[in-house]
Amino acid sequence: MITTRSVTIARATDIQPGELAAFDVEGVRIAVANANGRYFAIDDTCTHEQCSLAAEGTLEGTVVTCGCHGAQFDVTTGAVLAPPAPAPVKAYPLRVDQGDVVIEV
């Protein structure tokens, strides 16, 4: 059985619309995207050359483009939308609870 835990990682207002911000969650860098008021959490590390999606990437709608080599991911699922990324990034269930961003890890 797989169990998950809820972890509060930020205030929703810490992440501007159209931006991503990365947080350390038990040793894993997780990026939270604010897609114009809808929040999503994915692994922050691009699967191509391990660049930080939050630090280097750009968010358009729900698509993040890695700033190093242009790989694109769907922040809602973590799926690869454009190469050169060879694999998806992990997506985490997320909810906003009284202004807190809470993810399931």
Add this chain to the structure above:
Amino acid sequence: MSPTFVIIGASLAGGTAAATLRRDGFDGDVILVGEEPHPPYERPPLSKQYLRDEAPFEKALLRPAGFYEDNRIDARFGVAATRVDTAGRTVDLTVGGSIHYDKLLIATGVRNRRLAIPGLELPNIFNLRSVDDADLIRNHIAPGQRVAVIGMGFIGCEVAASLRQKGMEVVCIDPSPTPLFRVLGEEVGQVISAVHHEHGVETLFNDVVTSFEGQGRVERVVTKSGRRIDCDLAVVGVGVEPVVDFAIGSGLEISNGILVDEYCETNVAGIYAAGDVANHYHPVFGTRMRVEHWQNAMQQGAAAARTMLAKRQSYDPVHWFWSDQYDVNLQYAGFHQSSDRVVVRGSLEARDFVAFYLNQGRIDAVVALNRGKDVRRVMPLIKARVAVDPGRLRDEGADLRGILDDSLSGARP
């Protein structure tokens, strides 16, 4: 009878086209012919991770080796086209015989230019295009040995960086005043030059190699200025030329590659071209261009496949590429051959900048070091073809995303 689509060139463009045909439901025959003995692969790692032995070849494959058979793609690797008969709709092959096509995609790419320099045939003189070329260089990587890199375009720069990282002594020779001079100009070229100097690369600019000398292998290069530079091996990267031999006299229009319109269509009905070999009309810039980069190969290969499936869409992306050298990530977007103004945002000295190439107030292209995010944000500005305020481009406090909205609405700060 189901139609046969033939793709010449098992390149990134050709392989992507084949995969796109199948993904989009094409049920006819697909024949993919390639001169190299390998399935289609990505070339960017060849001068970087693969050359440094940090990544296996399999990682560079466009699709796993079994993909072609699994998808009923008749892949013939190690076979090249020798002639196209546009009236009879056949392609002659090096292995003898010819194949019929209903539609034909040309994705033969480019080959390295060979200069007529005395001594070029000596052992230990390499160039880099294929994985086999990379293997030859890799076999000669030895710390402390000295390599002469001839030409500081992107390949020369990346090879110099990788071999330096492997502990080799590196000396680079280029006829221009800086590396990447033709594409990026002197200001940015000087920055790249400083990066290489800082990593211990020797450079010789404004000079050309007039001969290679040595007994049994290359031992030195001799330059026009009279310099004699000892070396254990040499890597020559002095540009490329489109592979179009098989199409000469076929009726296909050829001028710096195969001429195609914005739909990847040649002047001959049923024949298309994509990737490095395609000199394509770009509707946003209103001119033809031939682009020798990874992203174009992939996207234009897919675009050509869609045209072949009668689902054509104008191919008009803002072209983009990157180059990694040491810890520097360079990115370029757009298209320019000259500019009447270069505006810099950030610091050239700190290697943290975006440089805009302007013509008549519009951004034709942008290059940045370690600022991929900014490049991405400028791409819509390039595509919009609007005049922008250079002061705002220079102003680090001005959000690049806002400039486009203001330009389109006619607002001025």
